[in-house]
Amino acid sequence: MPRVAYALPHAPGQGPSWKEAARRLPETDNTDHRRFMLGRGILRERMWAQTSCDLPDLTLVMWDCDDLDVATRPPAKTARSAHEDWLFYTVLGTYHGQSLPTFRFPQTEVVSGTTTQATAIADTQTMFALPVPPEKLSTVRQLLDRLDSGDLMRSHAEFLELADVREEWVWLQHARDDLPDMLLIHWTGDDLPGAMERMTGTESPLADMARAFSEGLGMRIERAAQRTSEPLFAMHVRRSDSFELGVKQTASRVLMAARRGRWDALESLLDAQVTVKDGRSGGGRAPVRTMTRGEAASLLASVVAGHGPELRSTDVLAGEDALVLSIGTDGAGTPGLAIVMGVADRTIHSVAVVPDWPGPITATEVDPSPEPAQG
Numbered sequence: 001m002p003r004v005a006y007a008l009p010h011a012p013g014q015g016p017s018w019k020e021a022a023r024r025l026p027e028t029d030n031t032d033h034r035r036f037m038l039g040r041g042i043l044r045e046r047m048w049a050q051t052s053c054d055l056p057d058l059t060l061v062m063w064d065c066d067d068l069d070v071a072t073r074p075p076a077k078t079a080r081s082a083h084e085d086w087l088f089y090t091v092l093g094t095y096h097g098q099s100l101p102t103f104r105f106p107q108t109e110v111v112s113g114t115t116t117q118a119t120a121i122a123d124t125q126t127m128f129a130l131p132v133p134p135e136k137l138s139t140v141r142q143l144l145d146r147l148d149s150g151d152l153m154r155s156h157a158e159f160l161e162l163a164d165v166r167e168e169w170v171w172l173q174h175a176r177d178d179l180p181d182m183l184l185i186h187w188t189g190d191d192l193p194g195a196m197e198r199m200t201g202t203e204s205p206l207a208d209m210a211r212a213f214s215e216g217l218g219m220r221i222e223r224a225a226q227r228t229s230e231p232l233f234a235m236h237v238r239r240s241d242s243f244e245l246g247v248k249q250t251a252s253r254v255l256m257a258a259r260r261g262r263w264d265a266l267e268s269l270l271d272a273q274v275t276v277k278d279g280r281s282g283g284g285r286a287p288v289r290t291m292t293r294g295e296a297a298s299l300l301a302s303v304v305a306g307h308g309p310e311l312r313s314t315d316v317l318a319g320e321d322a323l324v325l326s327i328g329t330d331g332a333g334t335p336g337l338a339i340v341m342g343v344a345d346r347t348i349h350s351v352a353v354v355p356d357w358p359g360p361i362t363a364t365e366v367d368p369s370p371e372p373a374q375g
Contacts, residue, residue, distance in 0.1 A: 041066030052227035
C-alpha cells in the first residue's frame, strides 16, 4: 500500500489552536473525517506537531492510501461537505496559512524504507523533519543511497537495531516558498525517546553513527536533537466504514455467498425483476435485460465459475446505494472481474458484469447503474 508524508508550517500564533482542534478531531468529527478519508482512499492517517530551532513549527502528516494521486488531489472547487470546508479553509487556511485557490500538497518522494524486525509488537511511533541546505542536497541524496542500498547499508541496519527502531521511512520534501528542502523521517520502535537520548551521548556506537549522519546534513547532532515531536492524532478506517447499515448487511451476505459458492442463498436479496447487463458479451454495447431473481442468481453463479481460489480474497466495496464485488483485481493495474450491484432498501435491483475491472476503487466511484464506471 502506498505511503506518503508531508509537512506544512503553522501560521504565526495558530499552533496552540490547531493542536487543540487536531486532538479533538477523532471525537468531534469522527464520522465526517472517516468519510473524507475514504473518499480519498486514505486508510491510515497520523499527525505530529514539531517544534525546533532551525525550522518553523510544523505539522507532519503520514498517510497509508490506495492511490497517491487521489489522496493528494487539490481540494474540489464545488460540492464540498461542511467538514471538507473546515479542513481546507480553517485547517489549511487559518491554522497553516495556505491559500486554498492555489494550494497544492507538498511534493515528496520516498528515498528509503527499511524494516529491521517485526513491527507488530512495537509500541511507539514518531516522526520528525530535518532541513537540508541547498548546497548539501546532492550530498544527502548520495548518502541516503549508500544507506539504503550501498556500502553503508549494514552500518545503517546496525544503527536502527541499536536505536530499537523496527521500521524506518524517509521522504525528501522539495522546497516551497514557505519551507526549505527537508527530510521527513518516521520511526516505529520500542523505546524511541530513549533512543533519541542515547544518540546525543558522547560515547556510544549509536551516538557516533548519529553524529556522522548529522554532519552529512551540515549540522551538529546536538542541534539535530533540539526538536520536539508530539503526536496529534491517529485514525484508521476500513473500506466497510463507508457502508450504510442496510448496504453493509447486504454486502456481508453477498460476500459470504460468493466465497461459499452459494448463489442460491442470494435469491432472497434479489428483487423480483433484476436489470442485468453482462459485459462479457458485447463489452460496453452489451444489451440490458430484465431477469427474474432465479435467473439472475444463476447468471451470477455462472459468472464466478472457475474463480474459486480468487474468491477467498474477494473484496466488496460500497457506495450509498451500490456494491462492487471485485474478484482477482490486485490493485496494481492487473484487470479483474467485477460485479456491480445497485441496492435499494437492502434489495439488489440491478447487476452489471465488468470483465476487465481495473481496480482499486473508492466508495465514491461506484456507479449503481447498468453502465458501470470503469475506474
